[in-house]
Structures are given as structure tokens and as C-alpha cells.
Amino acid sequence: MKKFKLMTAMFMTAILAVSCIVDDEVDNGFAATPRVVGFPTSFASVAYFEDLGGIEREFPVNLIGGADGSVSSTPITINYSVDASSTATEGVEFDFVNTTNSIVIPAGSTFANIPIIVNTASLNPTMKTTLTLNLTSVSEAGAVVSALNSKFDIIFVGCQSNLDSFNYTCAVSRDDGAMWNHGVQGFTVQDINTFKSQTTGGWQQGTIAPDQGMTFIDICGDITVPLQGLAQGFYSNEVKGLTSDGTDGEVFDNGDVEIVYQIGFAAGDRVYTNYYTKL
Numbered sequence: 377m378k379k380f381k382l383m384t385a386m387f388m389t390a391i392l393a394v395s396c397i398v399d400d401e402v403d404n405g406f407a408a409t410p411r412v413v414g415f416p417t418s419f420a421s422v423a424y425f426e427d428l429g430g431i432e433r434e435f436p437v438n439l440i441g442g443a444d445g446s447v448s449s450t451p452i453t454i455n456y457s458v459d460a461s462s463t464a465t466e467g468v469e470f471d472f473v474n475t476t477n478s479i480v481i482p483a484g485s486t487f488a489n490i491p492i493i494v495n496t497a498s499l500n501p502t503m504k505t506t507l508t509l510n511l512t513s514v515s516e517a518g519a520v521v522s523a524l525n526s527k528f529d530i531i532f533v534g535c536q537s538n539l540d541s542f543n544y545t546c547a548v549s550r551d552d553g554a555m556w557n558h559g560v561q562g563f564t565v566q567d568i569n570t571f572k573s574q575t576t577g578g579w580q581q582g583t584i585a586p587d588q589g590m591t592f593i594d595i596c597g598d599i600t601v602p603l604q605g606l607a608q609g610f611y612s613n614e615v616k617g618l619t620s621d622g623t624d625g626e627v628f629d630n631g632d633v634e635i636v637y638q639i640g641f642a643a644g645d646r647v648y649t650n651y652y653t654k655l
Contacts, residue, residue, distance in 0.1 A: 410518040412441040413454055413481070414511065414525025418620050421504075421595055423533035423568050427497035432473065434489035435530060437511065439481060440522060452481040453515035454488065459508035459527070468498045469505055469532045492530070499534030504596040506531050531622070537569045537594040542631065544652035548578055551647040556580075560655065569594050576606060576615060577639055577648055585610040590650075592624070592635055599625030601637040614640040618647065630654065 416438050424431070437454055439447065455478045464470060473491040481488040490509065499505075507530040511521045546558040556578045563571040572589035575581050581588060585607035593600040601617035601624045617624030617637050625635040631654035638645045 409442045410520050411439060411448060411452070411514075411516060412520055412522050413437055413452065413514055414440050414522030415528040416440070416525070418525075418527070419529035419531055419622060421531040421533050421569075421593070422494055423536075423595075424494065424496035424499055425501075425534065425536045429497070430471070430493045430495055432491055433494050434491045435509075435528065436487045436489050437479060437481070439486045440525065442519075447484050447486055448481070448516060448519075449483055450516065451483050452519060454479050454481065454511060454521075455513045455515075456490065457510050457512050459510050462506060462508045464505040464507040464530070464532050468495065469500075470494055470507060470530075494532070499532050501534045502596070503535065504531050504533050504598070529621075531595060533569065533595050535596040537571070537627075539563045539571055539594055539627070539633065540565050543655045544633065545655065546573075546575065547651045547653070548575075549649050549651075550578065554578060561652070564589070566591060572608075573635075573650065577646075590615060590635075590637070593622075594627060595622060597627040598623050599627070599633070599635050601625075601635060606639060625650075 414437065416436060420435060422433060437456075439452070457477060458466075466472065471493040473493060479488040479490055492507075509528045509530070511526045514521060540563045543560050543562045546561045548556045548558060558575050558580060561574045561581075563573060566572050570591065570593050572591050575588045576590040579588060587608045587610070589608055591602060591604050591608075593602065599617075600622040601615070603614060603616040605611060606613035606615050615637060624637060625633065627633050633650075633652040633654075635650045635652075636647065637650075638647045
């Protein structure tokens with residue numbers, strides 16, 4: 377019996393020793409990875425509909441990974457450039473606060489902001505324009521720019537949407553061919569150019585939740601469906617648009633509205649198209 381207990385103790389000691397060795401190797405591996413910087417989102421809209429003069433706005437660049445999640449003990453300088461695809465013009469829609477095309481994440485911090493001046497009197501009242509920024513390099517040795525988070529669009533919006541001023545007939549189709557008619561509906565305002573529908577998916581109003589509305593954004597006729605919970609979060613099913621550039625549908629010249637989005641289910645995602653015919 378004593379021999380058995382001794383062997384068991386030796387066996388457990390060996391396991392603990394191996395476990396400690398494995399943990400040390402994993403920790404060392406994380407510490408050796410480079411710090412990664414990038415934009416936390418792919419775009420942001422800036423909306424003004426009257427002349428309020430020049431207003432400063434800031435857009436963050438984050439320390440988003442690497443080095444076991446630790447902050448840097450020294451400042452990190454991040455350089456950026458204006459992408460050639462930009463349709464907004466410096467001196468018209470915006471001005472840079474500084475002309476160095478660089479920002480600094482202070483030692484011990486996790487982010488820095490790119491500041492610009494928005495010239496509210498000069499935003500286009502009929503179409504959006506975009507300033508696209510690219511992160512190009514980082515000063516800290518071993519730090520890198522995230523390949524997936526290196527580009528950011530600042531969308532200037534001078535056109536105020538009035539989709540809530542009308543009623544529509546709502547027809548819904550799904551990617552498997554199913555179709556529904558939800559009758560006459562309207563939109564309610566949630567924020568600037570941000571609206572809520574009365575239904576989502578194929579369910580008739582009031583059948584699965586008190587509020588089955590879907591939030592969407594109209595930026596000069598381009599529709600964006602942000603990530604949200606089904607029925608305003610009543611269910612955990614994810615509802616979101618299919619694109620990353622804010623083109624999940626459109627407002628047509630005749631006032632009709634099309635919104636394309638997906639709903640997540642355990643059996644797989646389904647794509648829906650809501651078509652609103654203006655009355």
C-alpha cells in the first residue's frame with residue numbers, strides 16, 4: 377500500500393512538472409509576438425446639416441494585440457496616409473489638425489486619436505464623400521500594422537434622410553425562395569439618419585416580440601444594417617448587413633427602399649431582402 381502511494385505521488389509530481397513546463401513555453405510565445413495596431417472599426421459617419429463652423433472630431437487607432445496584451449513602456453508612433461480613392465477634399469470637407477500624418481500612442485496607453493476639423497458648411501447636401509486613411513508604419517521595433525484593420529473611412533454626410541415621413545408596403549423574400557407580405561409600414565427615427573423598421577425577417581408584427589424592429593442607417597441613399605440582436609435584442613440571434621462598406625441596400629430615386637441583411641440561426645444564416653414600396 378505504501379509503495380502504491382509513493383508511486384502515485386511521483387506520478388502526480390511528474391504531471392505537475394510537465395504542466396509547468398508547458399505553461400512557461402506558452403507564455404514565452406505570447407511575449408515574443410509583436411504588438412499590433414489598427415483601427416477598431418472600418419468606418420464612421422460624420423453628419424452635419426447646417427453651418428456650425430469648424431468642429432474637431434477624433435478617430436482612434438488602438439493597440440489591438442500582441443506582446444501578451446501588455447502596453448508599451450515607450451511611445452509608439454503610427455504613420456498614416458490619405459488613400460487615393462478618397463472623394464473628400466482637404467480644405468473643403470475637412471482639414472487635418474496637424475500635418476505630420478502621424479500620431480503617438482503614449483507609453484502605458486492603448487490608443488491615440490487622429491484629429492480632423494470638419495468644415496460643417498462645406499458638406500455635400502446631396503451625396504456622401506469619404507476620406508480614406510491608411511495606416512502605413514509603426515515606429516516601435518517589432519510592432520506591426522494589422523492587415524485587417526489598416527484602412528478607415530470617414531464618411532461626410534450633408535444630406536438628412538426623411539424616410540420617416542412616408543409609409544410603404546413591405547414585401548420580404550428569403551434566400552430559399554420564401555416570401556411574405558407585411559402590409560403597410562413606416563419607419564421611426566432613432567438618431568440622425570438612423571431608423572427602425574416595424575418588422576424583421578418573415579414574422580408578422582407582434583408575433584415573436586413586443587418590438588420586432590430592425591435598426592438601419594441611411595447615408596445619402598446607401599443603407600447600412602449594423603450588428604444587432606433580433607427584435608431589438610429580445611433574442612440573441614445576430615442581425616447584420618452583408619457588406620463592410622455600408623451598402624446593404626439603397627433608397628431608389630422613386631423613394632422605394634431595399635434592405636438586404638442576414639439573421640443567424642443554429643442551423644445556419646439566412647439572407648433576407650425587405651423591399652419597401654413608397655405610397
